[in-house]
Amino acid sequence: MKLICEYPPGNLRNVTTAANVSAVASAIKNMPGVGRPFLIFQSLPGQVVLVDFGRYPDYIVSSDVAQNAALIQQMLDASPIDALTFAE
Amino acid sequence: MTRQIDHSWLEGIGGEDALIGAIAAFSQALVDHAGTVDVPAPTAHPLVEDIVRNHGGQYEIVNAPVPGPDPDPEPEPQDPLERPLELAQIASARLAISGWDVIGLERSPGMSLAFVADVDTVWVFFDEPQSDTEYIVTPSDGVTKYTDYIEVSKPGLSAVSLIVQRVL
Numbered sequence: 001m002k003l004i005c006e007y008p009p010g011n012l013r014n015v016t017t018a019a020n021v022s023a024v025a026s027a028i029k030n031m032p033g034v035g036r037p038f039l040i041f042q043s044l045p046g047q048v049v050l051v052d053f054g055r056y057p058d059y060i061v062s063s064d065v066a067q068n069a070a071l072i073q074q075m076l077d078a079s080p081i082d083a084l085t086f087a088e
Numbered sequence: 089m090t091r092q093i094d095h096s097w098l099e100g101i102g103g104e105d106a107l108i109g110a111i112a113a114f115s116q117a118l119v120d121h122a123g124t125v126d127v128p129a130p131t132a133h134p135l136v137e138d139i140v141r142n143h144g145g146q147y148e149i150v151n152a153p154v155p156g157p158d159p160d161p162e163p164e165p166q167d168p169l170e171r172p173l174e175l176a177q178i179a180s181a182r183l184a185i186s187g188w189d190v191i192g193l194e195r196s197p198g199m200s201l202a203f204v205a206d207v208d209t210v211w212v213f214f215d216e217p218q219s220d221t222e223y224i225v226t227p228s229d230g231v232t233k234y235t236d237y238i239e240v241s242k243p244g245l246s247a248v249s250l251i252v253q254r255v256l
Contacts, residue, residue, distance in 0.1 A: 003201065016183075016190035018200040027200035027215040030236060047188055 001076075004039040004051050004084065005032040014048050021076075025068035034063045039083060040075045050085035091143040093135070095152045101133055104149065110136045111145050174256040178223065181212050183248040198252070209241040210248055224253045 001024065003015035015031075017024045017040075024040070032038055037053035037060055053059070059075065062068050098104055110132060117130035118140065131137070139147050179198030184191050188204045201213040213236060221233040230242040231250075240248050 013203045013205075014189060015201050015203040016193045018193060018195055020200070023197065023200040023215065027213065030215060030217055031201055031213045 002041045002044045007032045021072050025065045028061050034061050036061050039080050040072045046086040048084045049087045052083045055083040056080050090146040090148045091139045092148050092150050114140050175253040177253050179252040181250050208245040211237045213237040226251045
């Protein structure tokens with residue numbers, strides 16, 4: 001899967017994650033960190049150069065792993081790809 | 089027929105070497121006596137006489153104690169510097185990298201996220217921050233350790249394999 005987030009804040013990252021939702025739901029507490037916005041995708045067509053996290057204000061890393069897993073599943077079911085701008 | 093002798097009897101006659109000597113001496117005394125007249129017959133310990141007179145000097149020791157195992161040697165004091173390290177693996181990962189993208193990630197529990205942070209530089213994140221950076225990364229060349237992640241930086245980086253361990 002692909003995780004789009006800022007780490008450290010202000011530095012956009014195109015992150016490759018494990019395929020295991022539970023593992024990622026726990027790992028995002030460390031990166032980008034609790035309280036930080038994030039978006040998850042099954043795959044992406046290119047390199048993301050810009051992201052509008054404001055379109056999906058609910059997608060914030062929680063300290064609750066189950067809550068993170070539920071958010072990830074929502075994004076896998078309904079991709080928030082309209083928040084992304086890709087490199088040309 | 090061979091005379092059977094309980095091992096415990098040997099103590100009363102000075103051990104097996106003494107018995108062998110007594111048998112030989114008594115046998116020779118009987119031979120010497122055979123050529124004499126009016127000389128009292130030689131005598132010996134009743135056991136020796138029985139072996140020589142009734143068993144042709146043949147005997148067998150029975151119930152010999154079974155030797156026990158050697159006592160464990162005292163362990164030699166060990167130099168702490170020579171003690172082999174006991175290591176526990178805490179994570180591992182294998183990545184394929186193309187340009188600015190990690191295109192493949194195989195991992196063990198403990199590492200679930202990785203990205204290209206700069207040219208020829210990848211960051212591989214722990215699922216849980218480490219308490220310190222005293223962990224061991226193999227291979228170690230090009231590696232910088234942090235509590236949150238490991239940075240691997242090498243010219244032409246296209247693949248990374250990492251094993252992370254700690255000394256127990």
